[in-house]
Amino acid sequence: MSRAIRRLNRAVVKAINEPGRYNDGNGLYLIVKKSGSKSWLYRYRLNGGRRDMGLGSVSLTNNIDVVRKKADEVRALVQAGIDPLERRETDVERRIQEIEKQYTFAEIIDLFFKSKDSTGYFRTQQTRRRWYFCLTTHAKGLHKTQLSKITTKQVYKILEPLWMVKTETASRTRLYIEAVLAWAIAMEYRDGPNPAIWRGNLNQLLTPKERVKPSRNHPALPWQEIPTLMKKLRGLETPASYLLEFIILTASRSGEARGAVWDEVDTDKRLWEIPAERMKMKRPHIVPLEGASLSLVRDAKLYPHPSLVFHNPRNNKAFSYNAPMVTLRKLGYENITTHGFRSSFKTWALEATSFPTQAIEFALAHETKNTVERAYIRGNRMLDKRREVMLAWDNYCSGGSKA
Template sequence: MMLVKPLTNAEVKNAKPQLKDYSLHDGFGLLLYVTKSGGKSWRFRYAHPITGKRQTFTIGRYPEFSLAEAREAREEARRKVARGIDPNEVKKEELSDRRKKHAQQFSVIADNWLKIKITEGIRSNTIRGYEGALKTLNSVLGDEPVHKMNAASTIQAMREFADRPASVEKMIVVLNSVMDYAVNTGVIDHNCLLKIGKAFPAKRSVPMPVMDKGRLPVFLSEWQGLSMWEPIRLCVYFQLLTMVRPSEARLAVWDEIDLDSAVWKIPAERMKGKRPHAVPLSAQAIAVLRNAEKWRRGAFIFPSGKKGDKPIGKCTGQIAIHKTSLSGEVVTHGLRSLASTVLNEEGFNPDVIEAALAHRSRNAIRNIYNRTDYFEQRRMLMQWWGDYVDSAERGELLETKGDKGLRLIG
């Protein structure tokens, strides 16, 4: 074998690119490979222990690997060859193992689960909730291989969040969804975390404030007197009249409105239940829309004051309500409950009320057979409710006979 003069640190450092790639040899198969673009890497040349064919084993880049470190790696590779082991095969196996371990990390599986959820058309705020829960979970569980996770260690890792019962409850729901996904994709055989929720304090249920109907005249009087961006005032009033959810009113667009037929057609993708909902519009609701036309800036019926092509903000209605004396009694979502309470007390058909609220029965069999949307009955109900709200705004409440359910059905 021809003797090779070992390289020096200075020679390695000062090796310059040439017109073609070239190599500087250090001896015993180690060489510094220099590309014409200036990149440098350490390589080990050897004969395959079985076939005898010449092979190249890449140790790593310079200067990440120093000359001394490259020599250590060469000696380790030479020992493998002497024992009949191919260094490249070992490297491939190690890389494969690392990839498998990485693929089994909770954070990786959670990311794959989230990608699938996004394709399912789930509402954006729900996706943001998933992302928030996963960010917290990954801070304590992200590097854990799911096949090694167990109830005891997971509970211990999540103890720091125990003083936030509502957050912990949501995180556990997301955590178990990810683990179920791992089961269904064959990463693990079973989900061992199903019962960990019992180890944390239960979330205290705080009922949503629902304004007493007798306070509606007070609220409307103060609401009309508040100084605010007018589309905010109109949006909350429109929501009250139509009995929809806050987001459904806030994100309403003009293309959904048929003023001639007095109908608002909300597409399925904007509804909580992912079913289209047609809202009969009372005379009062039509009046709100006529007023809103004065503020028209684009597609949205209730545009932002700062960005006309955007809707009013998610919390703007509630922030304005906080300025009234009924701040602790009224939340925007609670306006639906107020309407439901009044209509039920007045004897309207409960099925018609539920249809007006776009509620689905929890009874799956009932949903199959009861497919009517009670549209004409809802039109009568909506006009009665509009008249009721109108009378409250005048400082009085409609006197009723409590027989609305009979008249609507008959």
């Protein structure tokens, strides 16, 4: 026999203020909380278990006939063996997916950066700024486009005007667009394929960058001129000049030296151990410190920073990317880059010394491509031999013999 139903009406619902649960019949209840808020609840049994499903607050649904109709719809699902709560979750998820599929490229860029920032994806702030600039400036024509509607042709139209005049910038922009869209596809904000991929896609529309403009290496100072530069550099005696000298003597990348912290340095063992997360190839790297490079670190301890080995005394922070370059310009070197000193070191080592090529490559944190060699050369990667290389380089830079 069916339980009594329709026990409540609008006047009764309005008058009830005592906290509790009030039965309207057939599983529909009015819930009054201590705070005074009122809501509707439908209680049902399915597969041997009891479940409660909210049907909204009284303030939003004060027409009891509307609520009873909702309860009838839920009851029909239960009688058909369908769990209305699971159905609601599925419907909500589907609506969320529909909303997400309507995201514009600009909205996805924001979500992409929030996600990557939380995982430390960008090794440096400079790298992050470069990505952000390319995506918000050169890819601006895609910003208002709904993510699901971005096509290869649209990406091509964004890149084509830039491709022949700033090929490297255009190539980077394409790579960054591809990365953002790949992330969006993985997050199920968009269905594949990725319209920004190169092979079998944009390479049919754009000339390979190698054929547009031959790739340029970082302008490097001939190794024969390094001692002269070093003499001028040591005459400056500024914090930035000490940093640049350290970069040259250790054949390290600018970012690795600028970010060096005291926890990485052991002056007793004469070692600088750079963790994988700070290296370009995400492999830890050990740099032997000899001669002037060791002295620079020891001298830096006289003007200590809580963490940084080299710091800008003006703001007590790490030196900017441009600091070593500005120092070079002060000395009159207009057409070389800081990174080019790695090339100067390698050319010196190959042309003026008889050190093993593999030791030279390891000094530059380069991995051997020979799988057999890689199997036999493990651990410290010829650290003792590399120490000899760096000591000879230090001696040469200071005006000594070639090797």
